[in-house]
Amino acid sequence: MTLKRRDFLKSIGLATAALGLWDTGWPLLGDRYGQALAQPARRKLALLVGLDRYGSAARDCPPLRGCLMDLELQRQTLIYRYGFQPEDIVTLTDQAATRSAIETTFLEHLVQQARPDDVVVFHFSGYGSQIQGAEPDDLQPSLVAADSALPRSPRDQVNDLPLATLGLLLRALDCDRVITVLDTSHAIPPQTTPPLAVRWRSRLPSAQGDWNPDIVAVQDALRQRALRPQVPGLYLQGSDPHTPALELDLESFAVGAFTASLTQQLWQELPNNPLTVTWQRALSRLINVTGISQHPTLDGETSNRPSLGSWGLVPMSSQGVDGSITRVDSNGEVRLWFGGMSPTALKTLGYNSQFTVVTGEETGSVQPDSPSDPDRSPLSLKVQWRDRLTAAAYLTQGYPENLAQLAPGQGIQEKVRWLPRSPQLTIGLEPQLDRIERIDATSAFAAMGQVEAITMGDRAVDYVFGRLQALQSQSLNTNPDGSLSVSIHRYGLCAPGQEVLPGTISSADEAVKTAVQRLGSRFRSLLALKLLRSLINTDSTRVPLKLEFKDLTLDLPLARYVAERAVGLSPWYSWRNGSSALHFPLPQSHTLRYQCQNLGNQPLYGLLIATRPDGSFALGYPPSLNTAAQQPAKSWVFPPFSATIAIDYPSSLDWVVTTPTTAMELFCVVSTAPFPRTLQVLAPSWEDTFKPLRPVANPLGAIESLLEDLYQGSRGVLPPADAGDTVPLEVSQWAVVRLTGQVQG
Structure with a gap:
């Protein structure tokens, strides 16, 4: 049974749905999220919770890979884009993120400290679930904490963090500028396994049983407080009740698709952009990496303010930026964070890439025919090395006299990009191929040039090669033609987490080497597309x-x-x-x-x-x-x-x-x-x-x-x-x- 959206909203304490991503066409997720962060406030507080490894207590949760990176994406955005103080951001990760720890930290760090003029951000990345109550249609959404084990017998109790508890905690806040971001999902898809090369953030299967009495006691205690009539602020969910939230592999790290798309847009956002522009671009970023298989939602309070700047406080840089300076050392090394770069641009970033520094003097616009100032020369940084989203760079000129002009929080913008003349295509071999098939496929790919075959899971792949049956059964978007018979010796290609590429499946059984050779011209087209x-x-x-x-x-x-x-x-x-x-x-x-x-x-x-x-x-x-x-x-x-x-x-x-x-x-x-x-x-x-x-x-x-x-x-x-x-x-x-x-x- 699927959790209905109306029941989902009721469970957390949201009276009505303000906007759903796919309900109205263009909801204002990005702009309202950015607006609330950009408002003038006496203090900005954040609690970030992420779980990649759940440990023995929640043994039914396979490890995730991108939740801790989600927290880093969010933390760096809050500090270097919106001016949060590091000491005002608390993180709970992996084994420390138990149900009681989340509840206690929320009360101590957010409820007890937040004042009416403050901004509060709560972020969760990890598994979501839904708990089956006594009645067939009684489904209660929850967040899976580090000690949330699935009940094994009727005597076992459910120890998830109910969204009903989260709703009470949010209603206990003494401020209304609250942003809640949940990069998780509660959907139970009909497939038993996630699509190839991605991971779901829904725990399978759903739990059934009675709540831990401590959970009921916490809810009763919260109801004794002076609560707001409904959840304040903005409530952002990585996916709707019917579709799972996706986690993707990008180069040497993984991310939640929703968190990555959202934070990238916030780095690029201009204070005076219309609100619809903000969200439409965030939506485009998400679609570019997931297709149309993930449906985020936005609920809560709405606003008629037309732009980020109308809230009275712009981001630390009034221009869209690709990242920020995070540290300046006396030896000339400058540390950079690239939170605003798209996945495709990030892949090209490496030695000799250059960025200009936004010092605040470059704000504003001039008429198209206005001559540029010949004496104006923005500071430029050249990258020496990069590790995921962090890099070290040095001034291209003016060292050491210009070093004093650099400071943490200054934005950076791409200036020079280096691209390979001959790109490499990385093909993942789907896990159901047997040993002989894998050997033959690896040999055939090695003879092609510019195409490399690797074992799935070693690193990010461009496409997946495998049996038709495996590709179809694990694809979120695939609706196979009923006239197409499934055979274990027909092979094809799919993009990570997406449908089989048209024209890559043979009409009859074939050997693996024959399949790879047959796809030779298609690989050349895919190389062209990658370049x-x-x-x-x-x-x-x-x-x-x-x-x-x-x-x-x-x-x-x-x-x-x-x-x-x-x-x-x-x-x-x-x-x-x-x-x-x-x-x-x-x-x-x-x-x-x-x-x-x-x-x-x-x-x-x-x-x-x-x-x-x-x-x-x-x-x-x-x-x-x-x-x-x-x-x-x-x-x-x-x-x-x-x-x-x-x-x-x-x-x-x-x-x-x-x-x-x-x-x-x-x-x-x-x-x-x-x-x-x-x-x-x-x-x-x-x-x-x-x-x-x-x-x-x-x-x-x-x-x-x-x-x-x-x-x-x-x-x-x-x-x-x-x-x-x-x-x-x-x-x-x-x-x-x-x-x-x-x-x-």
């Missing part, structure tokens, strides 16, 4: 542009974007209405329009690259730019803002979605330099020069050429360097913005 995604710099680009993706049939904007860090970009040129999401419903048989506008005073050059789940690539190219046979393809030019757009250089592209597809990724590529190598690779494969979207025959060759073109565009503003196997790109010279469309229904 293309590594170019995404939506948050950090300084190219002055804005773009719109629109449904012309309904005259409805589907996605809008403006480069907020671009030099010379005035708020007047930002979008004033319409969707600011980068994820949108994909309409079928509608006319769609992509339009890019140059807001600077120099020409820009563009490409539009579309990809589908079946591995196909297409290039968006205006038919009016067609050239005669054997002639070089013309560049798609976006004229300066002050110029009249010439007929020969259109800034928009229209097409009709006619090919059946469940999803589409659009990569909007803009550069300060043209793309001669890319167009040279693409043009010979164009069969119909009047199609706005033209198939790409060699995706990997095209994207490798694109990387070289972008590198040539950056060489004019970077010091000479021996690039070798990696190339540096300067964020003021290129922009790659990803838009994702999903068919609804």
Whole structure:
């Protein structure tokens, strides 16, 4: 039986549902969360609870990997983005996070200290559960503490932390600016095991039995206090009662998908952004890493305040930042935290990556045609080494005289990104493959080049290779065609935690080596996609542009974007209405329009690259730019803002979605330099020069050429360097913005 949302809200003491992530389309989770943190307050208190290892008391809970990292993400955000004092943040982890310890610490640190003007944050990352009461429809949601063992007999008692108790604790607070974040879930999915390469934060199965008498005593004692009529503030849950919260592996560490997406957006948030923009971007981040399989919810009090700045206190940096300085040593070493970087950008971060320091002098905007100050040179840091989200860096110039200008809490923004010319694809071998299959698969992958096969669990993987039956039975989003028979000798690919990739399953039984060889061209397409995604710099680009993706049939904007860090970009040129999401419903048989506008005073050059789940690539190219046979393809030019757009250089592209597809990724590529190598690779494969979207025959060759073109565009503003196997790109010279469309229904 599934816990109903109304019963869930009633159990914790929330009178009504303010907004559910999927109930209203665009709830204001991110903005209201950020607003409450940004309000002026006498004191800011936080209690963070996370459990990766539950120990023998809760032996029914397999170890998690990302809960302690969730706490670190949250803690660093509170300290270096919103000015919490470290001594006002208390953490309980693993074996210390027993039920009674959580209750006692909440009372002592939050209830007894918080005053009416204070801000309080409570965060929990770990397993959730639901307790079956005496009646079949009596399901009570709970948090699984370190000593929450499943009852083994009718005499055993349930020792979870009921959400009803948490609700009473929250109602006992003497302040109304309260933010509760639960990166957990209570759903019991029909599958018995989580999807491949991810973990659920729902304890399976649900518990049944009587509550520990101590739990009842605590609730009775709390009811004797002067309680608020309902839970104050904002109540954020990692998933709704019907779907599990996911935990993902990212490089050498794991995170809760919800916590990671939320905190990344808070680092990037601007004080004056409309509230809907905040949430739509947070939602896009979550969808980019989980698909649409996780449905967070927001309940509690609402607000009509239009932006973070309207609460009277902005974050420590008034600009969106990729992280913060956390320590400055006298020997010149500067420690950095990269809480605002997306997973794809983080993978590229390493030796020689450069960041500029936001000192507070760079705030504000100027008109597009305003000249930049030639004497202004922001401090720049070069990374020497990185360990997960922490790095050590040094000033690129001005040491030691400029060291005194650096301080903990200053924001940092990406300046130079280094990318490999030949990316590596990591394939996980699903656990149900037998020994011979694994040996054959490893041998076949080793012969391919740029593709590596590893055992699942060793580290993060790009895709999973395995038997059809295993891939389908463990996929959250898969609905196999009933006519497709399941065989143990048919193999395919899936993304971590997601559905089988279309076109990767054979029509008959085959040997493992044959399957790997059959997928050779698909691996090349996936390599191209990985390289293309590594170019995404939506948050950090300084190219002055804005773009719109629109449904012309309904005259409805589907996605809008403006480069907020671009030099010379005035708020007047930002979008004033319409969707600011980068994820949108994909309409079928509608006319769609992509339009890019140059807001600077120099020409820009563009490409539009579309990809589908079946591995196909297409290039968006205006038919009016067609050239005669054997002639070089013309560049798609976006004229300066002050110029009249010439007929020969259109800034928009229209097409009709006619090919059946469940999803589409659009990569909007803009550069300060043209793309001669890319167009040279693409043009010979164009069969119909009047199609706005033209198939790409060699995706990997095209994207490798694109990387070289972008590198040539950056060489004019970077010091000479021996690039070798990696190339540096300067964020003021290129922009790659990803838009994702999903068919609804």
